[in-house]
Amino acid sequence: MEDKKANIIATISILALLIVIIAARVSLKLSRTFFLIAGVDISLILAVICFLIIRYRYNRERKLLESRYVSEGRELRIEYSFLRKVAGVPTKFKLEDLEEATDGFRCLIGKGGSGSVFKGVLKDGSQVAVKRIEGEEIKGEREFRSEVAAIASVQHKNLVRLFGFSSVNRQRFLVYEFIANSSLDIWIFPAKGNRRCGGGCLSWDQRYQVAIDVAKALAYLHHDCRSKILHLDVKPENILLDENYRAVVTDFGLSKLIARDESRVLTDIRGTRGYLAPEWLLEHGISEKSDVYSYGIVLLEMIGGRRSISRVEVEETKTNTLCNKKKKKKKKKLEYFPRIVNQKMRERKVMEIVDERMIEAKEVDDEGQVMKLVCVALWCIQEKAKNRPDMAMVIEMLEGRVPVNEPPDSEVVVVDLLAADDDDDAATGVRRVVDIPRLHIQRERNFRLPSICSSIISPISPR
Numbered sequence: 262m263e264d265k266k267a268n269i270i271a272t273i274s275i276l277a278l279l280i281v282i283i284a285a286r287v288s289l290k291l292s293r294t295f296f297l298i299a300g301v302d303i304s305l306i307l308a309v310i311c312f313l314i315i316r317y318r319y320n321r322e323r324k325l326l327e328s329r330y331v332s333e334g335r336e337l338r339i340e341y342s343f344l345r346k347v348a349g350v351p352t353k354f355k356l357e358d359l360e361e362a363t364d365g366f367r368c369l370i371g372k373g374g375s376g377s378v379f380k381g382v383l384k385d386g387s388q389v390a391v392k393r394i395e396g397e398e399i400k401g402e403r404e405f406r407s408e409v410a411a412i413a414s415v416q417h418k419n420l421v422r423l424f425g426f427s428s429v430n431r432q433r434f435l436v437y438e439f440i441a442n443s444s445l446d447i448w449i450f451p452a453k454g455n456r457r458c459g460g461g462c463l464s465w466d467q468r469y470q471v472a473i474d475v476a477k478a479l480a481y482l483h484h485d486c487r488s489k490i491l492h493l494d495v496k497p498e499n500i501l502l503d504e505n506y507r508a509v510v511t512d513f514g515l516s517k518l519i520a521r522d523e524s525r526v527l528t529d530i531r532g533t534r535g536y537l538a539p540e541w542l543l544e545h546g547i548s549e550k551s552d553v554y555s556y557g558i559v560l561l562e563m564i565g566g567r568r569s570i571s572r573v574e575v576e577e578t579k580t581n582t583l584c585n586k587k588k589k590k591k592k593k594k595l596e597y598f599p600r601i602v603n604q605k606m607r608e609r610k611v612m613e614i615v616d617e618r619m620i621e622a623k624e625v626d627d628e629g630q631v632m633k634l635v636c637v638a639l640w641c642i643q644e645k646a647k648n649r650p651d652m653a654m655v656i657e658m659l660e661g662r663v664p665v666n667e668p669p670d671s672e673v674v675v676v677d678l679l680a681a682d683d684d685d686d687a688a689t690g691v692r693r694v695v696d697i698p699r700l701h702i703q704r705e706r707n708f709r710l711p712s713i714c715s716s717i718i719s720p721i722s723p724r
C-alpha cells in the first residue's frame with residue numbers, strides 16, 4: 262500500500278517537473294534561466310528514478326527474507342510441536358495462555374511446599390495441572406530449573422509429563438498433564454487426621470499395582486536415563502493416580518542429576534520428614550538408595566493405611582506414693598510404624614498391621630503376598646544403603662521373579678527427624694525439609710533439630 266502511494270507521488274512529481282520544463286521552454290525560450298531550471302529538473306527526475314529503483318530492490322529483498330522467515334518459523338513450529346508430541350519436549354508458554362487455560366487461576370487442586378496447583382484446559386483441549394512456583398526467589402528458581410531439567414529428558418508411563426513451562430517477570434509456572442485421581446495419600450490414609458480428603462480406600466490389588474508402578478518409575482530414573490536422576494522426595498503426595506488408579510510419579514523440584522559413574526553425592530538435606538534416609542545424617546553423601554529408603558516407607562504406609570510416624574494418645578496411670586492413689590492421665594506419644602511392622606513380622610502376625618478397612622472389606626486373602634510386600638519394604642529401609650536392594654531388584658521381587666528373603670532384624674535403624682519436634686502437625690510427617698546445610702543443622706520451616714544424636718532413634722537395633 263505504502264509502495265503504491267510512493268510510486269504515485271514519484272510519478273506526479275516527475276510529471277510536475279516535466280510540466281515546469283515545458284512551461285519554462287514556452288515562457289523563457291532558450292534563455293540561460295531556462296537551461297538552469299531544466300538542468301535542476303532533470304537531475305531531480307534522475308534522483309527520483311534512482312530512488313525508485315533502489316527502493317524497489319530493497320522491498321523485493323525484504324519480502325523475500327520475510328517469506329523465508331515465515332516459512333522457516335512455520336517449519337520450526339511444526340517441528341517443535343511434533344517433537345513435543347513425540348519426545349515430550351516442553352513448550353514455553355505465554356502467561357496469557359496459562360491465564361486463559363486456568364480461567365485466571367480459578368480452580369485450585371492442591372498446594373504443596375513449593376507452590377499451588379491449578380486445573381486448566383489448553384487450546385487443543387488437553388487437560389493440564391498448572392503449578393505456580395511460590396516462595397523464596399532463589400530457592401524457587403532452583404526448584405523450577407531442576408524440575409524442568411530433570412523431567413524434560415524423561416519419558417515413562419509412570420512419570421508425569423511436563424507439557425511446558427513459563428517464566429515471566431519472576432513468575433514461574435510448570436504445566437503438567439492432568440492426572441485424574443489426585444495423589445495417593447488421599448487413597449490410603451483415612452480422612453480423619455488427614456487434612457485433605459475426598460479420595461476413598463484403595464483395594465489391596467490396587468495398592469500392590471501402585472507399588473510396582475512406582476518401582477518401575479524409580480528404576481527408570483535410576484538406571485535407564487543418560488544421567489542418574491535421584492528424585493529425593495518420594496512420598497504419597499508425589500504419587501498421582503490416573504483414571505485407572507495406576508501410579509504416576511511427580512514433583513521433581515528437589516531432584517538431582519548425577520553422572521552414571523558417580524555412586525554418591527554430597528548435597529544439602531532435602532526431602533520430607535518421615536521419608537528421609539539415615540545417610541542424610543549418618544553417611545557421607547546420598548545415592549539412589551536414598552530414594553529406595555523413601556519408597557520402603559511409602560510401601561509400609563500403603564500396607565498399614567497410616568503414616569510411618571503418628572501421634573497416638575495413651576493413658577498413663579500414675580500412683581501417688583503419699584496417699585497410694587492411682588491417677589489416670591492422657592498423654593500423646595509418637596508411634597513409629599516400621600518398628601511395629603518389624604515386630605509383627607518376627608511374630609508372624611503381619612495381618613495385624615494391614616489397613617483395617619481392607620481387612621473389613623475382606624480384600625486381603627493372600628497372607629503370603631502381604632508378607633512379601635512387608636519384607637521388600639523392610640529391605641528398602643535398611644540402615645546401610647548398600648544393604649538395600651536397587652529398584653530393578655525391587656521390581657523382580659514384587660513381580661515374583663526373585664524370592665524375597667526375610668530382612669535381617671538388627672540392621673533397621675530409623676532416623677526420626679521428628680523425635681525432637683513436639684509440634685502436633687509434625688506427626689503427619691508431610692512437611693518438607695529443604696536446604697539444611699549438612700554441617701549447620703538449624704531451625705528451618707518449623708523444623709527443629711537440637712542435635713544430630715537426639716534426632717536418631719534406633720527402635721529395632723540395640724540402643
Ligand SMILES: Nc1ncnc2c1ncn2[C@@H]1O[C@H](COP(=O)(O)OP(=O)(O)OP(=O)(O)O)[C@@H](O)[C@H]1O
Pocket residue numbers: 370371372373374375376377378390392421437438439440441443444494498499501511512514693
Ligand atoms: N499433574 C497433576 N494432576 C493432578 N493433580 C496434581 C498434579 N500435580 C499436582 N497435583 C495436586 O496438587 C497437589 C500439590 O502438588 P505439589 O507437587 O505442588 O505439592 P506436594 O507434593 O503436596 O508438596 P511439595 O511440593 O511440598 O512436595 C498434589 O498433592 C496433587 O493433589
